Amino acid sequence: NAGVMQNPRHLVRRRGQEARLRCSPMKGHSHVYWYRQLPEEGLKFMVYLQKENIIDESGMPKERFSAEFPKEGPSILRIQQVVRGDSAAYFCASSHRRAGVPTDTQYFGPGTRLTVL
């Protein structure tokens, strides 16, 4: 049972370009969470998605950031017109559903390290 997969592991972009980060949850998991971690700082929740639905995007910046989790394929975190301050590690986690309520245990992917030049 493969774990949470993220790609790319490292991504370099110039200011103003777009960054697309992909996350494939663990097999059988239908809940995906994205987190950002700045250097020397803690994890910051960004968004929680189920298939085709955004459940909680309270941690997403209002502009330039979007996320989706389509019926088929991985979840995508998209950052438009990147700025230097977007440089960070972006982690994806997944969890599974039990009796109509998502369990809380989250399993993390290895992260994507975004560097904006």
Add this chain to the structure above:
Amino acid sequence: RKEVEQDPGPFNVPEGATVAFNCTYSNSASQSFFWYRQDCRKEPKLLMSVYSSGNEDGRFTAQLNRASQYISLLIRDSKLSDSATYLCVVNRENAGNNRKLIWGLGTSLAVNP
């Protein structure tokens, strides 16, 4: 006040020592509690869930005190490989069964030879 608070450390201990971390949380309705560890530049990994009765996994013991709203992690016989940041995680119940995990900033542990 932060929802989940931890002493950032660093805790520097010799091999073989026993070390304990505490974490306080502010939401009395929280139901799920976890300890994760995060190695430098790696993803967080689940160390253990914390149950009301307390639980033990080898050298690691987790306790929950609901009345005082804190959880603890005890590491006995520390190994060099225990050096990491330990993250305290507590759930928050939102509307519509949307339960969000709230993450502490972590406690840094360095085990020295």
